[in-house]
Amino acid sequence: MIKIRWFKGQWLHFTFSQLVIYALMLILVAFTALPLIYLVCTAFKPMDELFVYPPRFFVKNPTFKNFSDLLVSLGSSAVPFTRYAFNSILVTVTIVFLTVIVSALGAYSLVKFHPPGAKPLFNIIIMALMFSPHVTKIPSYMVVNSLGLINTYGALILPNIAVAYNIFLMKQFIEQYPDELLEAARIDGAGEFRIFMKLVMPALKPAWSTLIVFSFVNNWNDYFSPLIYITSQAMKTLPLALQTISGGAAGMSVGRAGAVAAATFVMTVPTVIIFTVMQGKVMETMVYSGIKE
């Protein structure tokens, strides 16, 4: 037993093995947090600190110049940064909203109604789970193209709604929902859609909170869809715009390094906000019920 003096004369008691665990944890946390710290610090670094050698993690004279650079330097080009941000937000929010509804409805129907073709559909879902989406990118492009959706928000939104993973997640939850409640509601004369909205959805709150976070993160960071379906600058979303700002895939243009760092930082903010809001729910469901089932 090791005692460590805490403030106000209190003593914290640790066993030796606990101390070892804490030490190990702290090292691992430090490693995990490194890129995060770097990300935040770089965004606030003035120009001279960005290129100092040997490179430094922490910022000495924090500045907001990078952020104003981001707005100004892009403002002079055809498309302002805010437009990218707007595109990203619009597309991601629409996808998340629609995918939650479509997946929940679909999973509910698959589990509780056994519609014709449920079995093959389920096999397709499982296959899609294992399938690398990149194999089908080119044909997907052809589909989107033939629908005349290239360079529209539709191209970014529609292909990402019916996602196998999402319906699978919802299915796992809905299977636990008791049939008796549905029957009781039916006897009381509630319509099917009303049952779904008033009974099933509220009960599935943990499921769709998890889904919201997952779907938001995936689509917010989605790089391939805009790369493939979008050619016009004004329709690009943040992940792709980030590359444009940094001066293409080949290499970073030196003058924009600060703006890139700031843009990277800005891009991570919404995912962190969503996660913090939903955090409790997600961790609980994933640990206690969600993926486990």
Next chain:
Amino acid sequence: MSKQKRKRKQLSMRTKDRMKGLVFVSPFIIGVLAFFVYPVFLSLRLSFGKIDNIIGLKISWAGLTNYLRAFLIDVNFVPIFLQVVKDTIVKFPLTIVLSLIIAIMVNRDIKGKGMFRVIFFIPFLLGTGEVMKQLLNQGVDTQVLSITDGRIIPYNVLNYFGGTVVEAVQNVLGVIVLVLWGCGVQILLFLAGLQSISPALYEAAKIDGATEWEVFWKVTIPMISPMLLLNLIYTIVDSFTNVTNPMLEYIQSYGFTKAQFEYGAAMGWIYFLFVGLVVAAVFALMKNYMHTNEVEEVKKHGRERKHRVFTIQGSKKKH
């Protein structure tokens, strides 16, 4: 007569129910057909064909030409492929072991475990996309040493060892950072597995005089084997379909910038088949070690329904 009539009515009720279900699931079906099933079919056809006319999408049969090209003509395909395999082999065991260790530690009764869980999960939020690429561009994985500004390991000492050693250390640290950044989901999966183990098992093992080490190998590992399998597969698939994966970039370049759709599709299928084979091999290997605890649940209405859980999740269901 009346019995028959009732039967018919019942049947039609059920059919009505199923039709209602069909309405509910139809948006999903449309989406999957348009953006998954049809593209899969089309890409398979492309990979065996040759586009004669892009406008009407006329494809003629070209046999294995595209597949052979990848191995016999293309000088880049095989080296990139091997590079990807090598990367995976290095990172994949590290990911599994590290995330298992972290999950076990976070699962213990320690202070602030909620916070630890969040910290380990955050990289998943940020590190899956372009942000990670950008960070790698800025050299975050090679600058681990510089964070200390030479305080922990003074620069003089490093200089004394020479450039290669420093570089090696940097690389190892960089790999650890990258691996830890890819651990978020795995940690959660393991955690879910660990929490489903009944404490009674541990108590029994303790009473029988098992050491912690024995308990780990004889209780913990078998009990989380379904999660282990799921994690192995998740990690493999994730590592092969990562944004930073050079193979995918290469395939992409043929698909889009060079507009050779057929060859791109063929490479995609070779790649997918390889990943599929690896996954199948893992399945086959793990099958013997799997702790099977499939619960046959007797559902209401006296109807016995087999637990319909995706096989790789094959975990037990607790009620």
